[in-house]
Amino acid sequence: MKQIHFISGIVITVFISLHLYNHFYSLVGIEKHIDVMDTLRMFYRNLFFEILLLFSILIQIVSGVKLFLIKINSAKNFFEKLQLWSGLYIAFFLVIHLSAVFVGRLFLKLDTNIFFGVAGLNTFPFFLFFIPYYGLAIISFFGHLASIHSMKMNKNMLETSPTKQGYIILFLGVLFSIVILYGLTDGFKGIEIPKEYNVLIGK
Template sequence: MESLRVVYRNPVIEGVLLLAVIIQIISGLSLFFKKRKSLTGFYDKLQLWTGMYMAFFLLIHVGAVLTGRFILKLDTNFYFGVAGLNTFPFNLFFIPYYGLAVLSFFGHVASIHFQKMKKNIFGLSPRKQAGIILWIGCIYLVITFYGLTNGFQGIEIPSAYHVLIGK
């Protein structure tokens, strides 16, 4: 993270990244309101709703990181990201918040894969391939939460980040 900050915190690069996020959110919301009543299939609906959640997540996530960095003057590093995830009762919000973000990403990819694939691969139909992508997302989520919570034991949060958890 430290070595890559030279690149992604460059004002030009950061501006382009923020603009890309804003465009994703606006285009996703536009598609949601345009298509929400005309979709019928499971993967069509999954793509629509996972896209809506990812727009919500990006809006909150980017806003929180910018607030932490510019207003709270915190290093928005690993501890910034896991403070709420490892502290009760905040984890009651952050577990579903992050969990749905990961599952929405994989659900969105699975939906697009299902829509674009026209043939079987390894004898698996596009529907089964999309299902495998969803299962990979579930497995990835458990592994990620395992790592972000020190094997579900919790991570000691440094005192600089106690402002995030009300200590």
């Protein structure tokens, strides 16, 4: 189960990394963000990759919840606990996020671009939910990587550097989440959402 969880995790990590790379371009502007998104969609918006991704997410959630229940009582140090709780939040986020995307695409007939993703993030009072929702997702992703790095490296090394590196990765995740949220809100000033996306925020 650990091996299956690890392999499916690699597929998801590739997708999330591309997704975060895309969001990083929000710092340059909405048009650049959409240009990069259109390029990346040629890679991950095809039937093969979408089936592979959804299958990997299903495996990751089922195996992850099982591993969480098995290990939650035996987790002792910070990174062992962080791996479990960050993985659980990532599973929760992926279920909600992907469900919303497919509802937007298939039922609302919307282009699930940056405007779809940040409608709530740029609207009061919805941003009170979406800021921690997105921020914790990014931090959890980096936290999960930090935990895996720290524990795997420490198994083969006697020095404490892998643990320190784990904290650095986690810190970078916190910093990166702030940067991404800054970009997705146009410097916390708010992005104007096109009228067709008002259905997402009850207008």
